[in-house]
Amino acid sequence: MSVPSTQEVIEAPVSDYDAFSLESLHDVHGHDGAQREIAPVVYMEKYDYYAITRFAEIQKALRDWRTFSSTDRPFYAPSPFRPRTLILEDPPEHTASKGAVMRVFDEGNLKKMGEYFKAEAERLLDQMLADGPADIDAFDDLSVKYILKVFPDVLGLPEGGRELLLKFGDAVFNVFGPPSELQKQKLESGAVAIDWVEENTARERQSEGGIGWQLYQMADEGKVSEHTAQQILKSIFAAGFDTTTASIASMVRAFADNPAEWQKLRENPSLVDNAWEEAIRFYPASRYGGRVAIKETVLGGVRIPEGAKILTMWLGSGRDPRQFVNPNEFHVDRDMARGHLSFGFGIHTCAGNVVARLEATTLLRAMVERIEKIELVGEPRQTVNYQAFGHDSVPVRLTPVAR
Numbered sequence: 283m284s285v286p287s288t289q290e291v292i293e294a295p296v297s298d299y300d301a302f303s304l305e306s307l308h309d310v311h312g313h314d315g316a317q318r319e320i321a322p323v324v325y326m327e328k329y330d331y332y333a334i335t336r337f338a339e340i341q342k343a344l345r346d347w348r349t350f351s352s353t354d355r356p357f358y359a360p361s362p363f364r365p366r367t368l369i370l371e372d373p374p375e376h377t378a379s380k381g382a383v384m385r386v387f388d389e390g391n392l393k394k395m396g397e398y399f400k401a402e403a404e405r406l407l408d409q410m411l412a413d414g415p416a417d418i419d420a421f422d423d424l425s426v427k428y429i430l431k432v433f434p435d436v437l438g439l440p441e442g443g444r445e446l447l448l449k450f451g452d453a454v455f456n457v458f459g460p461p462s463e464l465q466k467q468k469l470e471s472g473a474v475a476i477d478w479v480e481e482n483t484a485r486e487r488q489s490e491g492g493i494g495w496q497l498y499q500m501a502d503e504g505k506v507s508e509h510t511a512q513q514i515l516k517s518i519f520a521a522g523f524d525t526t527t528a529s530i531a532s533m534v535r536a537f538a539d540n541p542a543e544w545q546k547l548r549e550n551p552s553l554v555d556n557a558w559e560e561a562i563r564f565y566p567a568s569r570y571g572g573r574v575a576i577k578e579t580v581l582g583g584v585r586i587p588e589g590a591k592i593l594t595m596w597l598g599s600g601r602d603p604r605q606f607v608n609p610n611e612f613h614v615d616r617d618m619a620r621g622h623l624s625f626g627f628g629i630h631t632c633a634g635n636v637v638a639r640l641e642a643t644t645l646l647r648a649m650v651e652r653i654e655k656i657e658l659v660g661e662p663r664q665t666v667n668y669q670a671f672g673h674d675s676v677p678v679r680l681t682p683v684a685r
């Protein structure tokens with residue numbers, strides 16, 4: 283990455299910020315946001331990593347995978363929770379794995395998924411609202427019920443044990459950080475899921491025509507190895523549940539806090555897709571990613587040494603005032619053409635983003651048709667997790683449209 287010769291290159295400002303302390307985790311927007319305002323790249327001395335904090339610089343780094351490799355990252359240690367594919371690969375290995383996962387989420391499969399998601403979202407809401415206003419928890423009663431029904435069905439998973447997917451994901455997103463009491467608890471709690479995930483990603487468990495079966499077919503065709511097929515399936519299990527459940531609950535919170543935005547959306551349902559993009563910008567489900575600088579480089583005028591471990595702080599980038607006007611406000615009609623980094627960017631852009639988008643917008647569309655008002659009836663609770671962000675409780679009253 284070259285730097286204009288007129289630009290002064292500085293050493294990264296040294297920060298004593300501990301991104302993994304409980305204090306930080308209880309207010310990630312405030313704390314990560316404060317680092318963003320120091321510089322585009324900050325050296326966090328406690329753990330010896332470089333945090334890229336601003337939208338433009340994160341995007342630039344993610345585009346440049348030859349400099350910012352995925353094969354190593356801060357706090358990397360092999361773990362039964364961490365599938366060894368995709369996220370840890372550079373091309374050419376990554377290209378093959380990503381190609382396989384993109385093939386199972388092709389147009390044909392997505393079309394079938396979309397029809398099924400719609401039927402289930404409508405069924406769930408109609409049941410919930412059958413007797414008038416419903417006091418529910420938008421996490422347990424809406425988001426988890428919907429996601430743990432529709433996506434495991436698509437994957438062909440048994441009914442029993444699906445709740446383990448949330449425990450598994452909660453642990454997966456806590457591996458990536460320093461040892462702590464919090465990490466210990468999450469890993470212990472997730473340990474019960476390891477065998478279930480292993481069994482249900484095995485070839486013999488896949489039902490014919492399902493997503494897993496299609497991945498193993500690609501192994502038979504020599505497109506990926508048998509081992510990689512299982513690791514990809516594990517990645518889908520690891521990344522495909524906590525993220526969507528938490529972000530749908532967060533979206534409901536954003537609407538409960540901003541009733542005028544709900545009315546705006548009800549008056550103009552064509553904004554549903556845009557509203558979801560705004561929700562995921564406002565409350566991203568993933569707080570940061572990791573890379574390693576394989577050569578010395580300069581980013582945003584800041585020198586990054588060879589071998590530096592990098593955190594890409596995309597949660598903070600969603601509130602970067604250099605990129606977004608009034609970033610701390612939630613507006614369903616915000617011009618999202620400027621994009622967001624909540625699904626990452628570049629070759630590692632979320633492999634399941636099409637599924638996540640389909641799940642969320644299908645549910646949101648069904649909600650817009652049926653719900654007049656969303657009000658908070660209790661205190662929402664944010665998840666406390668190193669890498670995942672979202673809500674695991676959002677008590678709300680849903681008032682149905684008068685019919």
Ligand code: HEM
Pocket residue numbers: 368369370380383517518521522523525526529562566567568571572623624625626627629630631632633634635637638
């Ligand atoms: C709202 C929901 C979701 C969010 C916010 C999200 C976010 C992300 C982000 C930020 C990355 C990039 C990581 C990096 O560059 O280091 C990523 C990668 C990935 N995500 Fe998601 N994700 C979501 C849902 C899903 C779902 C539903 C699936 C599976 C069906 C999934 C599977 C993956 C996989 C396999 C990767 C690795 C891609 C690669 O390395 O090329 N994600 N996700």
